[in-house]
Amino acid sequence: MKYDVEIFLFIDALGWELVERSGFMKERLPYRRKIEMQFGYSSTAIPTILSGKTPAEHGHLGLFRFAPEASPFKALARIAPLLWPASFWNRGRVRNLLSRLVKRFYGFTGYFQLYQMPFRKLALMDYCEKRDLFAAHGMGEIENLRDLLLRSGRPFHISDWHIGDQRNFAAARQAIAEGKSFLFIYTAELDALLHQYPVLIDEAIRKKLEWYRDEIESLFAECDKFHRSLRLTVISDHGMTPLTRTADLKSAIEKTGLVFGRDYGCCYDSTLLRATFLTPEAGPAIREALRPFADCGHWLSEEEEKRYGIYRADRSFGDAIFLMDPGVQIVPSDMGLRPLNGMHGFAPEDKDSQAVIMSTDEIPPEVRHVADYFALMKQRIAE
Numbered sequence: 001m002k003y004d005v006e007i008f009l010f011i012d013a014l015g016w017e018l019v020e021r022s023g024f025m026k027e028r029l030p031y032r033r034k035i036e037m038q039f040g041y042s043s044t045a046i047p048t049i050l051s052g053k054t055p056a057e058h059g060h061l062g063l064f065r066f067a068p069e070a071s072p073f074k075a076l077a078r079i080a081p082l083l084w085p086a087s088f089w090n091r092g093r094v095r096n097l098l099s100r101l102v103k104r105f106y107g108f109t110g111y112f113q114l115y116q117m118p119f120r121k122l123a124l125m126d127y128c129e130k131r132d133l134f135a136a137h138g139m140g141e142i143e144n145l146r147d148l149l150l151r152s153g154r155p156f157h158i159s160d161w162h163i164g165d166q167r168n169f170a171a172a173r174q175a176i177a178e179g180k181s182f183l184f185i186y187t188a189e190l191d192a193l194l195h196q197y198p199v200l201i202d203e204a205i206r207k208k209l210e211w212y213r214d215e216i217e218s219l220f221a222e223c224d225k226f227h228r229s230l231r232l233t234v235i236s237d238h239g240m241t242p243l244t245r246t247a248d249l250k251s252a253i254e255k256t257g258l259v260f261g262r263d264y265g266c267c268y269d270s271t272l273l274r275a276t277f278l279t280p281e282a283g284p285a286i287r288e289a290l291r292p293f294a295d296c297g298h299w300l301s302e303e304e305e306k307r308y309g310i311y312r313a314d315r316s317f318g319d320a321i322f323l324m325d326p327g328v329q330i331v332p333s334d335m336g337l338r339p340l341n342g343m344h345g346f347a348p349e350d351k352d353s354q355a356v357i358m359s360t361d362e363i364p365p366e367v368r369h370v371a372d373y374f375a376l377m378k379q380r381i382a383e
């Protein structure tokens with residue numbers, strides 16, 4: 001073991017652009033590199049970070065997936081007509097409460113949120129994060145970070161993703177005091193702020209970065225207290241792209257007269273549409289319906305799907321995926337009825353999509369993509 005304590009700190013949505021422009025912690029963490037985002041959302045990137053596998057391998061792309069045969073929500077869909085008027089049941093706070101009830105009812109241990117998924121469509125949808133990805137065997141057959149750490153015998157600490165950043169830093173300091181030697185700290189509050197203030201660099205963001213800096217310094221101070229050496233590496237999953245315009249793909253598709261669940265199925269994420277064609281006519285009709293959006297989005301080619309690690313021969317991510325250009329949000333979507341000031345989930349090549357790794361120590365040259373973090377952690381755990 002080269003260092004007494006090894007810390008990987010995950011900061012959701014800390015993008016390369018933000019780090020470059022703000023000079024965030026460049027003295028303490030001088031080794032830094034732009035990292036290619038995992039195509040998709042945090043719900044795609046987290047399982048990739050925790051296992052090193054691509055979405056094609058671990059099966060998580062969007063949270064919901066059109067899959068009538070696999071839907072666990074049939075009972076819930078039956079009570080959908082009772083949830084009226086829709087204006088009440090679609091309110092954010094009501095949906096949050098309902099999400100908690102549904103999560104408990106089904107015994108889901110993973111992150112669960114209904115967002116704005118229409119109740120009547122739920123019976124046709126599967127949900128991919130039923131299990132806690134951070135728990136032992138949380139990814140089934142695929143070995144995740146906790147499985148790996150348990151196997152290594154190394155005393156470790158993994159943050160509880162249910163709690164806020166402040167409590168997670170406090171728990172990490174406690175873990176150092178208890179003699180743990182490998183820590184994975186999870187933080188997600190910067191992401192929520194950047195969705196609100198994506199333009200570089202808002203005062204609220206500056207303050208939050210200063211807060212992270214202080215918390216990171218406190219980890220060094222805690223190690224110093226016990227005369228333990230520390231190697232700290234910050235990792236992120238993506239950046240944030242400011243809103244440029246919105247696109248109503250849903251109305252365009254509904255105008256075709258095709259029936260959802262009979263002719264086609266689809267999931268409207270914030271930046272991409274995943275479509276499943278159930279009849280021979282559906283594919284051409286939907287492609288035709290989206291032709292007016294050719295100036296702000298495109299259908300992914302098979303080559304792109306393969307390059308982004310999302311190509312599946314069984315087409316469980318949909319028969320075709322329409323990706324919006326950077327800055328363009330699908331509104332309304334299953335995620336929200338209004339656009340956010342900033343969003344992620346665009347093409348990984350876009351400058352605002354780029355994630356970052358930064359460390360007290362040299363970063364091996366092969367770490368280029370979010371999917372490479374796992375191999376680095378594995379290597380460090382074995383040292």
Ligand SMILES: [Zn+2]
Nearest residue numbers: 013191192195
């Ligand atoms: Zn986000």
